[in-house]
Amino acid sequence: MKHKFHILILILGMLYIPQTTYAQVDFNQKPTDDLGNVEDQFQEHFFEALKQQGIENYQRAIDELLKCKKLDDKPVIYFELGKNYNKLKNFGAAEEALKKAVSKEPDNEWFLDELYEVYNQQGDTKKAIKTVQQLVKYHPDYRQDLASLYIKSKDYKSALKLLDELDKEFGISADRDYLRNQVYNITGRDEDRIENLVERLNKNPENETNYLTLIYRYSETGETEKAFEIAQKLLKVQPDSKLVHLALYKFYLNKNETENAIASMKTALLAPEINVDAKTKVLNDFIIFVSKHPEYEKDLIDITAMVDGNKSFQTLVELAQYYLKVEDKEKALMYFEESLKLEPNNFAVIKDVLLLQIDLNQDEKAIAKSQQALDLFPAQPILYLIKGVAHNKLKQGKKAIESLETGLDYIIDDPKMQADFYVQLSVAYKLTNNNSKSETFAKKAAALTKQN
Structure with missing residues (x-):
């Protein structure tokens, strides 16, 4: 600082x-200096x-x-x-x-x-x-600079001693905690870190942050039982604490206490004091849990409805992937489309949306969406292929041929995709009654498939 x-x-x-010295001045005398x-x-x-x-x-x-x-x-x-x-x-x-x-x-x-x-x-x-x-003699604030310099010079003992003095004099500070944790991380002194946090908690047992920090550090070092114990202590001291549920739901999941885990997740997801990033992590963890235990899908639906307006891009994608896994393509498509509202140029999600639209026979939408995507990604052959497939399904052979032949030029070292193009060109030429070309492309596709 x-x-x-x-x-x-x-x-x-x-x-x-x-200049406070005055003398008699002789104004007739010439100046003797400059x-x-x-x-x-x-x-x-x-x-x-x-x-x-x-x-x-x-x-x-x-x-x-x-x-x-x-x-x-x-x-x-x-x-x-x-x-x-x-x-x-x-x-x-x-x-x-x-x-x-x-x-x-x-x-x-x-x-x-x-x-x-x-x-x-x-x-x-x-x-x-x-x-x-x-x-430091003139401004005590320089002591924090000094602690940082001690760390740079690897004089960790002096750094911690100085940080202790500052904490005692001015109270706990996030900046000083950052420096303190630097020392603990460099030296691997996790026991000292825990000891310091326990001491803080004992001195100020009403402070929620002291509990949460200790829970985090116990969890980080694999001492989950101690972390769970501290979380339960916090609930006794502050029954209305919402932040503690960010830790509790994980402990409950690990202990197979599913009902308690779900209750903690709901509490965390509905708490206004918990930020969106933390809520995203909770919801994503719950999606993963439900993918392994589908009997709790109703709870997932309830929870996602509760946070309908606060879902992040990653959460929406996770939900889409979950519904894909359980073969609910309509819901998967819905969540992928919602995620695109947050990141409209995400190519991976655009591709997933287009493939689902094809699967669900939303061919007109697939054509419009693939054309929009081509304006952004004109060198992506998969977009031409999807557009060609949609045209074929709608019996629009000439339009399919136009899209597929353009896309072929962008394929590089991908025999499988090239074979897919040939299959669709065979279909398109058959739709236009050009059986000769249809057979030619069918043979090309078969030859590539056989090679691979």
Whole structure:
């Protein structure tokens, strides 16, 4: 979490030193120096540098700052030089300039912050840590940056110690939990992770998140009984919890407690606080369950009706595949068509829809749909084949021939599909009373089939 304090007024404050010394002035005496002129030149070059930096002309800004340096060796000049060198990825020059600025004002946090940025850009973790350790004195928020740097440098002990201190001081944070889990994942310290989560739960047993996180981690490590135990504890503490059912239904399914599993699924699918992605996973799991236990199909129908307006593309496809498996082609087609409303250009689903339309004798629809698909995928031979089949079924031989002969040109190394085309061309030519060509294509089809 970087803090930038590049405020023009403050920079200008570094430039001007109040002149509080007054003396008797002899107006008849000629000036003995040109200090006023020097100050004017310095200001002119400095403001030009800021202007050039503002329009991202960093080299011009550097040129102007170097002119300033010749006139007055102020710390702010090195600071601004460092910033511009950093923008140009000239990290060596940036580091040198900023270290000079820091040497002149060791406690200036803006100088340290920019130096930290240079080390960050270079990936110099060791120097970045040293700089952030100085910055922490001024802004405690840098401690999270420091924890992240400790992880990069593989100093996991220091990282966890610092994260513990921050959690104790400020409470649990998702960002810090991400860093903490990085350490546990890298080191494989699952026991420490669980211990930390159990400690959190014991300290705050009313917090739903503590239960859910522990359930997830127990499940991840294969300790399903412990996960189930924590889920049941959560239900006792918070009987109205909906999120716990995202875990409970799986436990119930594994224990063959089907009625409880179905009840948990319904609870999860109807809960407004559970997001669509999680609901999709629940529904997909239930579809898989019902495909193995078809006696619960009525429950599947009830559940899908409950979430009718919230089904994802993947859920609709899963439902279609389920109904295909149980040979309910009408329902399979219905769900495939619903899924296409969400992803109208999904070629795999378009193909499934067309094949089902052919199977269900919806030939006019298959012709219209295949033509729409060809506008999107003009080099897909299967679309020409399906269109040709539909025309043949409607006794439209000439239209079938046109589609099939066009599609043949797009077949590459697929003898089986080529044989299918020849079969349909044989049918089409027979419809047009061209028996000679019909027989020719029939023989070609048979020869390809025999070879394969």
